[in-house]
Amino acid sequence: MSATPASGAPSAPEVLRAPLVVEFPFTRSVGPVQSAFLTGLRERTVLGVRTTGGRVLVPPVEYDPDTSEEIGELVEVGTAGTVTTWAWNPEPRRGQPLETPFAWVLVRLDGADTGLLHALDAPGPEAVRTGMRVRVRWAAERGGSITDIACFEPYADGDAGRGEGADPCRGEGADPCRDEVADARSDAGRAERRAEPVTPGAAERGTAAGPRPHSGAFDDPVTGVVAPARLDYTYTPGRAQTRFINALAGRRTTGERCPSCRKVYVPPRGACPTCGIATSEQVEVGPRGTVTTFCIVNIKAKNLDIDVPYVYAHIALDGADLPLHGRIAGIPYDRVRMGLRVEPVWTQGGRHPDHYRPTGEPDADYDTYRELL
Amino acid sequence: MRDVAIVAFSQTDHVRRSEEVSEVEMLMPVLHDVLERTGLRTGDIGFTCSGSCDYLAGRAFSFTMALDGVGAWPPIPESHVEMDGAWALYEAWVKLLTGEADTALVYAYGKSSPGSVRDVLTRQLDPYYLAPLWPDSVALAALQAQALIDAGETDEPALAAIAARSRTAAEGNPHAQLRGPRPQGGYVVRPLRTGDCPPVGDGAAAVVLAAGDRARELCPRPAWIRGMDHRVEPHALGVRDLTDSPSTRLAAERAGAFARPVDTAELHAPFTSQEVVLRKALRLGGSVTVNPSGGPLAANPVMAAGLIRVGEAAAAVHRGASDRALAHATSGPCLQQNLVAVLEGEPHVR
Numbered sequence: 001m002s003a004t005p006a007s008g009a010p011s012a013p014e015v016l017r018a019p020l021v022v023e024f025p026f027t028r029s030v031g032p033v034q035s036a037f038l039t040g041l042r043e044r045t046v047l048g049v050r051t052t053g054g055r056v057l058v059p060p061v062e063y064d065p066d067t068s069e070e071i072g073e074l075v076e077v078g079t080a081g082t083v084t085t086w087a088w089n090p091e092p093r094r095g096q097p098l099e100t101p102f103a104w105v106l107v108r109l110d111g112a113d114t115g116l117l118h119a120l121d122a123p124g125p126e127a128v129r130t131g132m133r134v135r136v137r138w139a140a141e142r143g144g145s146i147t148d149i150a151c152f153e154p155y156a157d158g159d160a161g162r163g164e165g166a167d168p169c170r171g172e173g174a175d176p177c178r179d180e181v182a183d184a185r186s187d188a189g190r191a192e193r194r195a196e197p198v199t200p201g202a203a204e205r206g207t208a209a210g211p212r213p214h215s216g217a218f219d220d221p222v223t224g225v226v227a228p229a230r231l232d233y234t235y236t237p238g239r240a241q242t243r244f245i246n247a248l249a250g251r252r253t254t255g256e257r258c259p260s261c262r263k264v265y266v267p268p269r270g271a272c273p274t275c276g277i278a279t280s281e282q283v284e285v286g287p288r289g290t291v292t293t294f295c296i297v298n299i300k301a302k303n304l305d306i307d308v309p310y311v312y313a314h315i316a317l318d319g320a321d322l323p324l325h326g327r328i329a330g331i332p333y334d335r336v337r338m339g340l341r342v343e344p345v346w347t348q349g350g351r352h353p354d355h356y357r358p359t360g361e362p363d364a365d366y367d368t369y370r371e372l373l
Numbered sequence: 374m375r376d377v378a379i380v381a382f383s384q385t386d387h388v389r390r391s392e393e394v395s396e397v398e399m400l401m402p403v404l405h406d407v408l409e410r411t412g413l414r415t416g417d418i419g420f421t422c423s424g425s426c427d428y429l430a431g432r433a434f435s436f437t438m439a440l441d442g443v444g445a446w447p448p449i450p451e452s453h454v455e456m457d458g459a460w461a462l463y464e465a466w467v468k469l470l471t472g473e474a475d476t477a478l479v480y481a482y483g484k485s486s487p488g489s490v491r492d493v494l495t496r497q498l499d500p501y502y503l504a505p506l507w508p509d510s511v512a513l514a515a516l517q518a519q520a521l522i523d524a525g526e527t528d529e530p531a532l533a534a535i536a537a538r539s540r541t542a543a544e545g546n547p548h549a550q551l552r553g554p555r556p557q558g559g560y561v562v563r564p565l566r567t568g569d570c571p572p573v574g575d576g577a578a579a580v581v582l583a584a585g586d587r588a589r590e591l592c593p594r595p596a597w598i599r600g601m602d603h604r605v606e607p608h609a610l611g612v613r614d615l616t617d618s619p620s621t622r623l624a625a626e627r628a629g630a631f632a633r634p635v636d637t638a639e640l641h642a643p644f645t646s647q648e649v650v651l652r653k654a655l656r657l658g659g660s661v662t663v664n665p666s667g668g669p670l671a672a673n674p675v676m677a678a679g680l681i682r683v684g685e686a687a688a689a690v691h692r693g694a695s696d697r698a699l700a701h702a703t704s705g706p707c708l709q710q711n712l713v714a715v716l717e718g719e720p721h722v723r
Contacts, residue, residue, distance in 0.1 A: 115611025238395025276444030
């Protein structure tokens with residue numbers, strides 16, 4: 001058996017394509033545990049949450065993944081930890097923590113029982129291994145998000161985090177941990193490190209003594225995150241809509257007729273929603289049509305270059321069995337009515353009708369469009 | 374509880390890009406094909422359920438456009454999951470078990486070509502701790518692969534052998550996107566090489582379910598669903614043991630997979646390393662034929678690839694190539710959610 005291939009129709013017209021960018025600043029509120037964790041990051045403190053079973057989860061969640069119990073006992077863990085697994089990323093992608101090749105790592109911070117995902121700045125894959133010691137490199141500017149951790153960096157001292165004063169990385173000037181990897185790093189990476197020098201005695205906290213209780217209370221706690229997201233697509237409309245758009249370029253509006261129920265759909269989408277079969281026969285419709293229903297828009301959309309109030313209507317073009325959407329102008333908004341006869345108005349260079357205006361004909365009889373409501 | 378079977382399966386040829394067709398145009402031939410196999414018309418179907426993802430298309434409610442392909446007027450009972458179509462099949466199965474319908478049409482489609490699927494899939498991650506870092510799907514699978522290598526459960530040559538076996542098997546699958554062995558290539562995210570990763574592509578699939586005698590009328594050898602279950606792991610990767618998949622094992626247990634051996638397994642393991650995890654979780658021995666279709670390493674239309682595993686397993690039962698088959702579908706990073714179905718054919722009647 002074989003259904004028709006998803007591609008490869010030799011007669012397909014030239015594919016229309018246009019960039020489509022989906023961009024959205026996702027704004028989310030956070031609960032008490034996430035608020036404490038994210039605020040802690042801003043203050044260069046890493047908090048975890050202890051489950052009733054005694055495990056310390058970092059990053060913390062509000063419900064125990066094993067028992068679904070609500071949990072909230074916060075503890076402070078170390079800012080150094082151990083890599084539990086890693087993956088070398090030779091070609092960083094947009095939005096990832098570092099622009100130069102880096103390792104993705106799961107890091108079990110000292111005092112934690114679970115892994116935190118982040119990036120490790122290392123000169124190459126040969127410098128990374130499971131079990132290696134790493135520590136947090138804080139972002140120079142922090143506002144309460146996971147990116148307040150700029151990345152992790154190798155931490156050569158085997159005694160890291162196991163006691164104050166046993167840490168050679170904390171010395172001023174001589175910094176063996178950094179020199180070890182500095183050569184392969186980008187200028188950007190260096191600048192970042194210069195911007196946020198390690199503060200002696202404050203960088204690697206949390207110890208073999210275990211996680212320390214923490215109230216989770218900070219001044220000016222973070223209450224939400226804004227996560228900007230952008231995805232880039234190339235939009236291609238498919239066969240039916242390509243035919244429709246190409247016809248519009250000649251200021252013709254075309255629908256497509258269902259071979260079974262004979263209805264004409266405008267704009268065509270390639271399928272008859274009643275019969276579930278492909279539409280193929282192209283039919284020129286309009287240009288005139290009838291307003292079947294409408295609404296009056298009173299609130300101006302962002303970036304919209306049309307004064308409110310205006311009328312947005314369903315318009316059944318002559319010969320079509322489905323109304324399309326359009327704006328009505330050339331008549332006061334409060335004079336628009338069901339049955340109003342309209343025609344398209346094209347603007348110079350426009351690829352579709354800018355709006356529809358009254359033709360001056362008598363209104364259409366209700367019975368002529370009642371099936372199209 | 375009555376018996377429910379898969380009585381027909383159809384899929385597109387899976388291709389890198391299908392720019393000349395819209396989703397519904399890609400889907401419609403598959404819907405027609407699967408209905409033709411049973412002689413059913415759209416109006417005869419008792420319940421319709423689909424799986425797809427708006428983020429692949431970059432448009433909200435994109436699945437409503439696809440509904441034009443199933444004849445949704447007069448109104449039909451219909452549902453949609455923003456997941457792989459295998460979960461739509463689960464919903465349809467439950468609907469038939471309850472007796473609310475005797476037949477169901479399940480379909481799924483995914484066009485990865487309009488965007489970058491590695492970036493798109495980051496948007497399904499936890500928005501507080503993961504999504505802001507944009508860890509892509511290959512990176513997360515690579516973390517799991519390294520954990521397996523560190524645990525001594527596999528190595529790069531073993532992963533390469535999984536890739537080669539899958540794509541060699543796909544030579545017999547006319548719908549597959551990658552057919553025949555190919556070089557392992559360089560690292561995409563180490564330790565995963567190009568050959569360890571699934572192809573990116575577009576495609577669609579559909580199955581028809583029927584209950585009891587209706588199934589026997591529609592198909593000479595129905596693939597009876599003996600059990601189906603799905604389970605989820607904690608969302609946070611750092612909480613899980615990435616070398617194991619307890620959710621798959623539990624789903625298999627609840628689906629009855631361990632009651633008797635299966636002869637065939639269609640596993641939704643988009644990355645070679647994930648097959649290692651699944652074989653262990655499902656206790657698949659050497660006598661089981663794994664992914665004779667080539668599996669997702671040969672064609673991985675996102676949101677349809679899991680339904681295709683169930684469909685391929687059912688088709689093997691239909692044609693008598695399998696008497697008891699296991700199908701697995703996954704969703705989310707590093708095998709986060711897992712569905713297992715057990716399908717059986719009745720003894721051949723001469």
